[in-house]
Structure formats: C-alpha cells, structure tokens
Amino acid sequence: MNTQCKLLNAGSVFAALLTAMVMTGCTPTPQQQFAARMQTQYGIDKREVEAGLQQAEKKDDIIALMTKPAEAVKPWKDYAPIFLTDARRNNGVAFWREHADTLAKAEQQFGVPAEYIVAIIGVETNYGRIMGKHRVLDALNTLAFYYPPRSPYFTGELEQFFVLAREQNWDLTTPMGSYAGAMGMGQFMPTSYRKWAVDFDGDGQVNLFQTPADAIGSVGNYFRIHGWQTGGAMMLPVSFAAEPAGSLLYPKRDVAPLNDLFAAGMQAPVALQPDWQAALLVFDEADGRHYYLGFNNFRVITRYNKSPLYARAVLEFAGQLKAAYLQPSTATATSATTPPANSSRAGVGSR
Numbered sequence: 001m002n003t004q005c006k007l008l009n010a011g012s013v014f015a016a017l018l019t020a021m022v023m024t025g026c027t028p029t030p031q032q033q034f035a036a037r038m039q040t041q042y043g044i045d046k047r048e049v050e051a052g053l054q055q056a057e058k059k060d061d062i063i064a065l066m067t068k069p070a071e072a073v074k075p076w077k078d079y080a081p082i083f084l085t086d087a088r089r090n091n092g093v094a095f096w097r098e099h100a101d102t103l104a105k106a107e108q109q110f111g112v113p114a115e116y117i118v119a120i121i122g123v124e125t126n127y128g129r130i131m132g133k134h135r136v137l138d139a140l141n142t143l144a145f146y147y148p149p150r151s152p153y154f155t156g157e158l159e160q161f162f163v164l165a166r167e168q169n170w171d172l173t174t175p176m177g178s179y180a181g182a183m184g185m186g187q188f189m190p191t192s193y194r195k196w197a198v199d200f201d202g203d204g205q206v207n208l209f210q211t212p213a214d215a216i217g218s219v220g221n222y223f224r225i226h227g228w229q230t231g232g233a234m235m236l237p238v239s240f241a242a243e244p245a246g247s248l249l250y251p252k253r254d255v256a257p258l259n260d261l262f263a264a265g266m267q268a269p270v271a272l273q274p275d276w277q278a279a280l281l282v283f284d285e286a287d288g289r290h291y292y293l294g295f296n297n298f299r300v301i302t303r304y305n306k307s308p309l310y311a312r313a314v315l316e317f318a319g320q321l322k323a324a325y326l327q328p329s330t331a332t333a334t335s336a337t338t339p340p341a342n343s344s345r346a347g348v349g350s351r
C-alpha cells in the first residue's frame with residue numbers, strides 16, 4: 001500500500017482533497033493494467049511495455065477515420081472505380097510477370113490461383129505503393145485506449161503487436177501501417193501476421209514490408225487456412241420476381257443450402273442443386289439493384305475484409321488481371337492513356 005492509500009484509510013481530514021490523487025495512486029491506469037498483463041501472459045517486462053506505450057501518441061485523426069470506412073457508405077457503382085483502375089491493373093500485371101515463379105509456387109502449395117493473390121496485394125496497397133502512413137504503435141494505442149467501440153479488438157491487436165515486435169526484433173516505433181494498424185503489402189493485422197504470415201523466400205524472416213515473396217505466400221496461406229476451395233465457384237447473378245426479404249441477405253443469412261432462396265422465388269441462369277450452398281448478395285449498380293449468389297470462395301475473401309463490396313472488387317479485379325496477363329499486348333496498348341492510381345486508402349484491417 002502506498003502513502004496516499006494509507007492517508008485515505010487513516011481518515012485524514014485531507015482525505016477528501018486528496019481523493020483524485022489517491023485514486024491515481026491506488027488504481028492502475030489502463031496502460032499499467034495492459035503492461036502487467038503483457039508480463040503475465042507473454043513474459044515481456046512490464047517496464048518495457050510501459051516505456052513502449054509512453055512512446056505512443058493518441059491520434060485524433062485515426063479516430064475520425066475509424067468512424068466512416070469507405071465501404072460502409074458507398075454503393076458498388078461508386079466503390080468499384082476506386083479499385084478497378086487501368087493503372088492498378090497494369091501494375092498488377094507487371095507484379096505478376098516479375099514474380100511469376102513465386103506465384104506459381106504459391107498456387108501449387110496453397111491452391112489459390114495467382115490472380116487472386118495479385119488482386120489482393122493490388123487492392124490493399126497497389127503493390128506496396130501505399131502501405132499506410134501511420135505508426136502502427138500510434139494506431140493501435142489510439143484505438144485500444146481511446147476508442148471504446150472497438151477497444152477489446154484493438155487491445156488484443158496491440159498485445160500481439162508487442163509480441164510480434166519482440167519476435168521480429170522490431171523497434172516498436174518503426175513499423176508503419178494503415179490507420180487500423182494493418183501492415184505490409186498485404187496489410188496484415190498483428191494477429192494475422194503472427195498466425196498466418198509465412199517466410200516464403202526462405203531467408204529466415206517473415207517480411208511483409210519488403211519481400212514480395214513473403215507477401216505472396218502469406219496471402220495464399222491466409223486464403224487456404226480460411227477455407228479456399230481450389231476451383232470452387234465464386235459469384236453468380238440471380239433474380240427474383242419480388243424483392244426477397246432482408247433476412248435472406250448476407251450477412252444475416254450466411255452461406256447455406258439454397259432451398260430457402262428457391263422458396264423465395266430465386267431464378268438462376270444455370271441449373272443449381274438446392275443443397276448447394278451460397279450466400280445472397282445485393283449490389284446497387286449503375287442500372288439498379290442486382291442480386292448474386294456468393295459461394296464459399298467469395299466468403300473466404302470476406303475473411304480478409306468483411307465487406308461484400310471489397311470481396312467483389314477483388315473478384316472482378318482478379319478476372320481483369322488474368323485477362324490482361326494472358327493478353328500482354330492489350331495491357332501495354334492501354335497503359336499510355338490510363339489515369340493515375342486513384343486511392344489514398346490502405347486496407348482497414350479486418351484480417
């Protein structure tokens with residue numbers, strides 16, 4: 001018991017005036033509690049953790065950015081042009097050509113076609129061009145301690161960041177990332193970095209910031225771990241005579257047998273078995289509202305970022321990349337008239 005606590009217990013006449021100080025002295029701050037937990041659970045000296053946290057800054061701009069993620073407000077017709085640009089596609093084809101052997105190896109090892117891995121790295125960071133301008137320590141510190149709606153999640157990520165930094169021998173203040181703390185070419189959160197990032201070039205380090213091979217292998221491994229089925233269906237347009245109930249739409253209704261959708265009047269352009277499984281998606285396109293089935297692999301992409309808009313952008317971009325990769329003369333011919341990459345946004349880091 002410290003001196004201030006003794007004063008309070010002794011009933012000192014000054015006790016009331018000292019209450020605020022006493023409370024500070026007797027009750028550990030959230031940061032002190034965090035540091036104590038890091039020592040107990042991970043064996044990292046709490047004084048080191050407290051010293052690390054003292055280097056962290058609270059960033060009000062990060063809290064502002066968290067309140068309105070782009071994909072929460074934009075319909076597909078406005079969302080798609082942000083990611084599906086000629087410039088990004090040409091960058092993707094160049095990335096694919098440069099790392100063709102590594103992508104082929106990843107496809108063989110994880111069962112994920114190259115175009116999906118190239119699409120993810122393109123949508124996330126435009127092939128390492130935009131990996132985030134925030135110190136990861138600041139981002140996670142801000143969201144763990146000063147953003148109550150997501151505090152439990154980001155406190156967990158801050159814990160994993162301290163452990164990751166120790167494992168990777170990083171200075172805590174060095175890694176840069178998105179405003180949510182996602183890092184590297186594939187924008188991995190600390191938990192994902194520790195669990196699923198792989199050393200795919202075999203140099204003994206897992207470096208998602210500077211080693212494309214590690215980023216490629218890590219995205220492939222992430223998809224495989226989250227249930228990617230090689231050759232599985234992705235998305236299929238369907239229609240309804242009358243607007244289906246909202247309870248049938250993803251994510252309220254997840255991937256499930258199609259019986260209830262057929263019962264609601266769903267019509268598909270190909271024959272589907274009622275016991276096949278898919279989620280029902282809706283997108284507001286330029287010519288109105290359209291429905292689609294999203295199959296297992298579509299949902300796997302949403303494990304990278306939960307937004308169906310994001311998953312569709314990855315899916316369509318992958319198709320464009322593959323077509324351009326197989327027809328190199330077309331990609332070259334359009335490059336002279338393409339606009340610059342239109343994105344200031346790194347991944348928001350749900351993975």
Ligand SMILES: [Ca+2]
Pocket residue numbers: 198199200201202203204205206207211214
């Ligand atoms: Ca490596």
